[in-house]
Amino acid sequence: MDEELTPLDCLLHSGKQKICLIILNQPLDKDYLHILWSKALVKACADGAANHLHNITAGVRDSFLPDYISGDFDSITAEVKAFYSGKGCKLIETADQDLTDFTKCLAIMVEEIQRRQLQVDAIVTLGGLAGRLDQTMACIETLHHAMSMTQLPLLIIQGTSLAYLLRPGSHRLRVNTGLEGDWCSLIPVGGPCQTTTTGLKWNLNDQILQFGKLVSTSNTYEPVPPGNPRKPVTVTTDQPLLWSMGIRKNGE
Numbered sequence: 001m002d003e004e005l006t007p008l009d010c011l012l013h014s015g016k017q018k019i020c021l022i023i024l025n026q027p028l029d030k031d032y033l034h035i036l037w038s039k040a041l042v043k044a045c046a047d048g049a050a051n052h053l054h055n056i057t058a059g060v061r062d063s064f065l066p067d068y069i070s071g072d073f074d075s076i077t078a079e080v081k082a083f084y085s086g087k088g089c090k091l092i093e094t095a096d097q098d099l100t101d102f103t104k105c106l107a108i109m110v111e112e113i114q115r116r117q118l119q120v121d122a123i124v125t126l127g128g129l130a131g132r133l134d135q136t137m138a139c140i141e142t143l144h145h146a147m148s149m150t151q152l153p154l155l156i157i158q159g160t161s162l163a164y165l166l167r168p169g170s171h172r173l174r175v176n177t178g179l180e181g182d183w184c185s186l187i188p189v190g191g192p193c194q195t196t197t198t199g200l201k202w203n204l205n206d207q208i209l210q211f212g213k214l215v216s217t218s219n220t221y222e223p224v225p226p227g228n229p230r231k232p233v234t235v236t237t238d239q240p241l242l243w244s245m246g247i248r249k250n251g252e
């Protein structure tokens, strides 16, 4: 097995993963922010994400100062920029208009992890799965950039969804944290993927996932007898394949 991951470990108080955190320009969930912030060795905002951070941390802002804010700065307000700059947060302008603020923010994060030789298990992104469709698609595209930028898993979390791009190879996903929602999916976003799985209700046996042919949405985990732990999901794919899964929130 090439890669093993518990995708929702980062949302557990008892979780073991050390992470770095990137916040995108989407409404922020306070519970997610608090737990991820407490585990993050480096915290960053992509442009307008800083407006959301500023807003949601009113009264406790000094406890939530990002290490840096990067972007083309067409979304961050002058007030928010002045606030974080005054608190000593780095403001890094990345003017390039061929890459998104997320991709550029990730590039800085990867450099920072290398420069400081940080031992982290994952880079977690808050936001990116709702709001503008083009931005959501671009976030999934950033996951593809990430493959050549870092060996670390890059997870995107927003609301009740998590997205993670599986590299070509074999994966074991532990899905027994108690936070998993009912659904999961395997979507061949970059092109056809020859795929084999175990641990799902609808498994694949060396089958081709491809848009217009077969896409594994609305899948779920293999049922286990009551009281037994859920088995890990294993996935083997010959091309990058998007794993997404539901997150159970507030007892839902």
Ligand SMILES: Cc1ncc(C[n+]2csc(CCOP(=O)(O)OP(=O)(O)O)c2C)c(N)n1
Pocket: 047, 071, 072, 074, 075, 096, 097, 098, 099, 100, 101, 102
């Ligand atoms: C072929 C092509 N299409 C579109 C663009 C435009 N473009 C791609 S990424 C990017 C920057 C997007 O910045 P970001 O802050 O992530 O998104 P915004 O909120 O400004 O839309 C732009 C302008 C381009 N450079 N090339």
Ligand SMILES: O=c1ccn([C@@H]2O[C@H](COP(=O)(O)O)[C@@H](O)[C@H]2O)c(=O)[nH]1
Pocket: 024, 025, 026, 046, 047, 048, 049, 071, 074, 075, 076, 100, 101, 102, 103, 127, 128, 129, 130, 131, 132, 135, 136, 139
């Ligand atoms: O609807 C949206 C808008 C933005 N994002 C992500 O946030 C960053 C920063 O956005 P700005 O609008 O430049 O402040 C952008 O690169 C996207 O990755 C999003 O996911 N959904």
